[in-house]
Amino acid sequence: MGTFIQQIVNGLTVGGIYALIALGYTMVYGVMRLINFAHGDLCILGAFVGLTMLTGSAGGGHPGAALLLLAFVVSIIAIAVAGVVLERIAYRPLRKADRLAAVVSALGASLMIENGIMLVWGPQVHVFPSNLLPATTWHVAGATISFIQVMIILASLVLMAALYLFVNHTRFGTAIRAAAIDQDAARLMGINVNRVITSVFIIGPGLGAIGGLFIGIYYREAYFTMGWTYGLYAFIAAILGGIGNIPGAMLGGVLLGLFNAFAAGYVSSSWQDAITFGLLIVILLVRPTGLLGERVAEKV
Amino acid sequence: MRGFKLDGLKLGALLWAAGLALPFALDSSWVSIAAFFAIYAITALSEDVILGRAGMFDMGHAVYFGIGAYVTAILNTTLNVPILLTLPLAMLLAAAAGALLSAPLIRLRGDYLLVATIGFNAIFVLAMQNNPGGITGGSDGITGIGVPSLFGLQLESQSAMFWLDWVLLGLVLLVMRNLDACEFGRALRYLKQDELAASTLGVDARKVKTLAFALGAALAGLAGTLFAVQLSTVSPSSFVFTESVTLFAIVIVGGQGSIPGVLLGTALMFVVPQIFRGLAEYRYFVFGIAMIAVMVLRPQGLLPRRRSAA
Amino acid sequence: MSLLTINDLRVAYGQIEALKGVSLTVAAGEVVAILGANGAGKTTLMRAISGLLPKTGGTIGFEGTDITRTNADRIVRLGIAQSPEGRRVFGTLTVAENLKLGGFTRPAGEIPASVEAIYAMFPRLAERRAQFAGTLSGGEQQMLAIGRALVAKPKLLLLDEPSLGLAPIIIQSIFRSLRSIADTGVTILIVEQNARAALKLADRGYVLEVGRIIHQDNASNLLASGQMQEAYLGRAAS
Amino acid sequence: MTALLELDGIGISFGGLRAVDDLSFTVNQGQIVGLIGPNGAGKTTVFNMITGVYKPASGTIRWQGNDITGAKPARIATLGLRRTFQTIRLFADMSVFENVRAGCHLAARQHWWQGLLALPAQRREEAELAARTHDILRRLDLEGVADTPATSLPYGVQRRVELARTLAGQPRLIILDEPAAGLNDAESAALNDTIFMIRDTGVTILLVEHDMNVVMQVSDHIVVINFGRKIAEGNATAIRTNPAVIEAYLGRDDDEATAA
Amino acid sequence: APPIKIGVQAPITGTYADEGQGIARAVKLLAAQQNAKGGLLGRKIEVITCDDQGEAAQAAICARQLVNDHVVAVIGSYTSGAALAAEPIYARADVIQTSDGTSNELLKHGYKTWFGNAAPNSAEAKFTAHYLVDVQHYKKIAVLTDHSSFATGLAEAVVADVKAAHGTIVDKSFINAGSQNFSPVLTKLKALQPDALYFSGYYSDGGLIRAQMTQLGMKATFVGGDANQNVAFAKIAGAAAAGSIIINVPAPADLPYPVAKQFVADYKTKYGALPPSVFTLTNADGMRAVMQAIAATKSVKPAALETYLHGMKSFQGLTGTFAWNAKGERTGSPFVAFEVQPDGSYKILYPTPTAG
């Protein structure tokens, strides 16, 4: 029983991390129909920026809560700026082109950011300070939960809810959704589509920076190739939930985390990924547009 | 228009023939690069059948490439089947896998298909690593694959292998050109543009898409055989998901559905990084920027497909 | 004073010039019809006014300000709304959300009343307010597109073939509504294939042919003109 | 007269909405049948059910006496039944020629491997089908734009291309969803001639149209539906004066809509 | 006189860039030091680097390029897959290859150009099994590995040797290298209550595994294979690192030989960082052995060098004394089990260090 509950905690934690990254992914996808393959790398760039803040100025001592907060703020701002710049340079010129052109541009951006991190910070594993958050742990029904695990799950829930409310229940949110469907028609409504897209590239990568920093703080390591893997899993989570759908990204992330935990814990660790992907494919066959994806029949 | 088209063909044939002389002009490391170019070009063209022509987002194409390579490796090292005999078997098995895997996936659209194919790629690599039945050699893969022999002649030198690759590339190019001008090839494009409209014209989407996957997989399987021969070893790491991503990018960078485009894309994505080895650790940073630049400057790809005339 | 002044406007799609120097004026409170065969450039003109197309030459002035290079969303704020060709409703938003978006540039508080007015005008939309716009029938979508433009409460209303795909009885009611909207002082520039209906509504009309204005007159003269009968009004007269 | 297509009590719902309800009518060989009704009455939905895009929830559809209810679009096409769409669906990246050539898909007898090998028989067939395509382009006066990208053409011309594409399939029955939409009166008059010309080649026609100048002039028989149910049926004269039809659809205005 | 060319084939970019760049730096450092002393045979040493990204196809191309550049010997590659693809090409061209690859496949064809510079899995596995079963008397041993060729090979050998020593393996599980999320597997293993958890993979994962074990309250002793020996291991594992056991040849800092200490210090001076891992040093040993062979035979002829290297009774490496057997396998390295101390330093537990 304790093992079972522990596996749920394990799954929820990773799931929360996937969800944090998937939210940004889905946000960008929702408006641009763009699979932003550079998203994971932006997140990890966020982790590196945060790490530099934490270790560069702390001088080895205990980085206080204020510094931690500052690291988050700086990292969010830096990555949001990076996201906006990336959009200007790599995606905006391709808005009218075949959408796969932008996808490949994103792949190029991913390579650029990943190798850029390597050039700036070096190829080695970087280690985060160990005392950033209280080391408190709780024991529930034989399972162990740590402070940071709770933080990750809470943060992903809160951000998901905030984003959902923003997109579905505000005027600007409706404008975002309209721009996602038909940019010219959105312009005819008086919506400044460029502003919408810029804001999306502030929100998505900004959220990604939070995810990246949480990864760094939880696992306490960061290295330059990490973003690709997280980006991929987040993308898969977003698809699983129904891409473009905000609660879907959350649900997809959590499910992916749980699949992983249960595949490794109860079936076979050597086939862990195969089981996870197998489940993903089966779900897609049953629900071809993801769990919460739009299923509006095309009207002809 | 007709005259121009013929010229394009003539130019292509001329370039191909000139390519046959490469081993006399290049040192052996560049001959091996040329051989890999031919192999990757076949693979990229096979990806183009599925992605560029049928419009199905296949981001797991390395699976079929890998199946071809493993079939040859296993048959040759365990049963001593001659390489050239393993070739049709590699194509057949890859085609069967393509048809089988695609059949249930065909109702998935766009990005959902893309993720499912990524899933298949991950499962394939894991399966090869886990060494089922002890036949794939696990993470080490399989070593000691023989060389092909033709009419008793051992195609052992790098030049001989290159010529084999180059001739097969030539045949694949012919098939791809014919694909453009036949009903099957057209049906792929109808489906890519508008599946509903196509089906009301009588296009059987399921059949045509399955066939596209099978053909794409068969050609990738062929390339896989050549790859195994060229390296004389196969291991799972050559068929990971990032390889599929590269194939995907080659087609888009070159130009979907465009034969010269895909060839140029292969050159850009594979040969150019070889030239810029001198950049050392800056190499892929620059390469990433170059990829963005190419797409921004030529969103349709380097050599987009020409609209064929009446 | 004229509300909209277009002077020697040129628009091209790549090499093809679709508008080859179009000049026209619309006075405040006027209803002006644009007639022309398929491909004459009517839609191009409408899209150019709304700022959706780059211009290769000429100017567009609205209430005395030059809007030739103004962004589309700014133009809406200035008071120009359009019901576009092809309807362009937001398929995965509901009917109600579509209508609300029509009033995007207006204070939030004023929108519900305007939306209710549209429901009164098109009861069918009221029945379907929670349905995704993309699943509406063609005609229902057309009603939505017109309604959405009206919610913007524009000074100048651009209508690109509003009667397209609508049942005769609806067309009649739409033109009645447009009449009363025009009577409240809204200026209307309308493109129509249903030239007879359009000219009955309009004060003046322009005839566009392959990117040029070839004819302009007041509506009753155009209706009566033999040349018009021949080219655009067809056998309806017989 | 033999019945080519029979709808027998078909119906379908979307969510709670009964879009088509217990609808029956027959299209006879060689006829031009008009289907009219207010917006949202269910006309396009009927077409979608006939062509296999939607599956009827109830009732049967018969083709020459055989039950074809629920068959897939590709299978319906093999019967010689073709359609146009209310919202034009041309292949965007292709020329007019290629679009019309697409209509010949089922006429191609070649196997995929014959195509890949470019065997002589396959090449001969390609030439024949290209000739057929040109023939149709000529008949619909589209030769001049054969090489133009289809979707950059004006709306009206695109409709003609779509019509040409259905004809390329040498259909027995074509279903036209608002072919005159976006045409001015002179152009729709020309459309009438085209429709008659097509009928004279032995093709049966079922059409939805809101342009009374077209419907009333070309239809041998008119079916009127409202809220998914049939409210009237008969020839043009009978329909024009039917009070229920006037009430629901035609309206009582003195002017143009009913003037024809 | 023309320079003597030495090739480096290593992953300079990609996932293993850290290791690859370390190897290239070590070789360049050694060459520079030698050149400062006047080079070899009166000729300068020139190092030519080829980035193979750890991929087979790129490795085959690199091999051909280095062969065409007329290198005498090649140091690399880092991954077994890349080493395997290059091996036959070097063998055919008669170019010496010394790499840290330990896959058995590398030995299968008996190429005389092949010289493994890392201790083979078989020897390490034997020592590991002895330590776990005979020395520590662990009753239940769980084995964890990633999917890499190196780690699976080592894990399989350890499992076999533990069984041969009559130890009990309670489970053998896999992790996805780099996935960071190891709690599910550890949770499963925890329920089996092993005395020791043996991990054959790399330090970046090993450190995390150690940390996550503690987080889950798992009591088993962590025993790591040689690839866990890296300064980052203790940093990543944090407070949990202390008490972990790592099995390898002695760590550079613990090596009794002044050359090793000197090399690490020089490396640090030149590059401002410690060598990324022990494989930097094993490859440096490959380079040093090649240089010694050239100096001793006064020749750059492959046959002479190969004979010399195969015939060496004992080579004084940075990573211990060793020799090469006929298959090119590194032999005679002393393995030790050391314990990670709270300050991150290592203390040799077994064999019990003798004075001197």
Ligand SMILES: Nc1ncnc2c1ncn2[C@@H]1O[C@H](COP(=O)(O)OP(=O)(O)OP(=O)(O)O)[C@@H](O)[C@H]1O
């Ligand atoms: N996206 C485009 N690309 C290229 N040419 C275009 C494009 N859109 C329109 N055109 C061309 O511009 C000209 C004018 O087209 P426009 O759509 O403005 O005509 P229209 O008068 O609105 O016709 P219709 O009555 O069919 O709506 C036509 O020749 C058309 O082919």
Ligand SMILES: Nc1ncnc2c1ncn2[C@@H]1O[C@H](COP(=O)(O)OP(=O)(O)OP(=O)(O)O)[C@@H](O)[C@H]1O
């Ligand atoms: N997929 C769908 N989901 C929900 N409702 C639908 C769907 N398809 C059609 N409807 C509804 O069914 C009704 C019939 O639509 P249909 O398109 O058949 O009308 P129509 O008679 O063709 O109208 P029009 O003349 O305006 O084209 C409409 O009210 C429409 O909103």
Ligand SMILES: [Mg+2]
């Ligand atoms: Mg128009």
Ligand SMILES: [Mg+2]
């Ligand atoms: Mg309809």
